[in-house]
Amino acid sequence: MQRKIKHPLLASTLMAITTAGLLSGCGGSSNNSTVVTTPNITSTTDAEDAALKFDANNYTTVTVTVDGVATAIRQYRVVYVDKPIKMAATQPTLMGTTATLSDPYVYQTMIISVPEAVINNQKTALYFAVNNAGWFASPVSTTIAEGKAFVSTNDTDNIGAALKAGYVVVNVGTRSRGIKSEDGRWVGKAPAPVVDAKAAIRYLRLNDSNMPGSAERIIMTGTSGGGGLTAAVSASGNSADYLPFLVDIGAAGIQVSGTTTTSTLKDGVFAAVAYCPINNLGNADTGYEWEYNAIRNDTNTPALNGVAYSAGEQISASTALAAAFPAYVNGLGLKRDNGTALTDANLRDTTLVQVKAEIERQLAAGKTIPALGENFTLTQSGPPGTAPTTKTLVNDWLTLNGSGSSATVANIDYTKFLTFVTTLKTLKTVVAFDAVGVTGNKDTSGSWKISGETNLFGSDSNQYSNFNAWSWNNNAANGDASGSDDTGLSWSAYLSNPSNNLATQIKLINPLAYLNTSADSAPYWYVRHGMVDRDTAFAMQTLLYQAVKNDPTVKDINFKLPYLVGHSGNYDVQEAFTWIKAKLDATP
Known part of the structure; x- marks a missing residue:
């Protein structure tokens, strides 16, 4: 299959992408037919x-x-x-x-x-x-x-x-x-x-x-x-x-x-x-704060530049970011497995379906899971060269019906579950992903830290660019060519400005911008996110799962939140390769 596109210069690539299209993600055009023109492109052969x-x-x-x-x-x-x-x-x-x-x-x-x-x-x-x-x-x-x-x-x-x-x-x-x-x-x-x-x-x-x-x-x-x-x-x-x-x-x-x-x-x-x-x-920060804002405190959120979470800029930033997430979720047009609309009102319940399913898989396989009031004992690896640490945490979030392999999940207190996750490993500071130039995120010398994924964005002549609306509008690093303070442009105005390609950058690394469009998504997906992994929000993985599940060209999505697994990969090789073999064997 051949696709055609007029070749633009890098700095103005695909500026037909609108702010609304960038935020909506699913259900729109993948811009496979986008046509823009540019001079000075030399004809070539193969x-x-x-x-x-x-x-x-x-x-x-x-x-x-x-x-x-x-x-x-x-x-x-x-x-x-x-x-x-x-x-x-x-x-x-x-x-x-x-x-x-x-x-x-x-x-x-x-x-x-x-x-x-x-x-x-x-x-x-x-x-x-x-x-x-x-x-x-x-x-x-x-x-x-x-x-x-x-x-x-x-x-x-x-x-x-x-x-x-x-x-x-x-x-x-x-x-x-x-x-x-x-x-x-x-x-x-x-x-x-x-x-x-x-x-x-x-x-x-x-x-x-x-x-x-x-x-x-x-x-x-x-x-x-x-x-x-x-x-x-x-x-x-x-x-x-x-x-x-x-x-x-x-x-x-x-x-x-x-x-x-x-x-x-x-x-x-x-x-x-x-x-x-x-x-x-592009939406990871709002999703992270929507997930964790209500349980953040000085214990599970590190200080920034010596200033505690509750005493500095992090607390208001978290609230503002969280407030922006529902509109994004509700604009995606995704459906849950039962056919109803996926919204911010039922997103946590949709995640809970996966948590419950994983726990019941473990129970059916003979795994001993502590009853309410009993203790979880978890061993977590540390940085390279350090010994693992063991933590004992009371189960105050999971209630079981019955015992042994026939037990089922009676109830999960989601707020207490999130607190459990953040007791194992503290949360990322606010802002989690687009962290440069905001919330007092400085090193010991007083310089702004280049942390998070901010340096994945911007022109090749600048070290970074903020890539979410809140960080852009609140950037306090003078002279960094990022934010309304240096550009004189609001977030929406900057995204639509043909002198940069930030909107394109954000879109082209976002799978939700291409699922459920005319792009040719992979027919088979195996996605895992550990049940105690706080490196991105459970909400973001649930959105990815539902977007893949909604895509009519996808033949199978195998998605789990593995029991008491943290931020890691390739821990279930036998299961993954059995799945891979089955998909290959079924395809001539």
């Missing part, structure tokens, strides 16, 4: 496709063990675009340190690992793994290395399970927030991670007939920011909205003639396996 031809002979061989059996793996290292961006030698990491790059193109490279037993199998699945924790940029890496031992039956060894199943493992590097190019530009801004992932998919499709595995059977997976990336890519398959950005990096399968750009390849995927996806960032 030079990129010729340059991106897969070389089947250019590989190294590593030997690993899978369940104790020596397994030879052919590894291909590929730059998946024809115009990769050369990166600065030193880059930041998620942990706040810096890393020195030995390869300036490591963010637009993928490592393809093929078990030699399936080297001639062009039907096996491609297990397409992204990283991007915290939506940070992800230099390509792989754990498939000489001498590595994998155990396919281990519930945390997804790579071992993939190799045992005979899948091709594709580890993908992508640009994202925080990185700089060699010439000093901030080149990881949205929608860069989504665009890079789509470019990698296009490379696989371009070379499908010459590579092991089938590009029609891509299983995309990631955790946290990588889960959010997985959701965004999987929801927006083949949308023409991304073509201008794909042209800029020389992605495969795009022809430019004059001002018209045509896609000759697809960039959708077969299945999404997303763990705790940090998604829908």
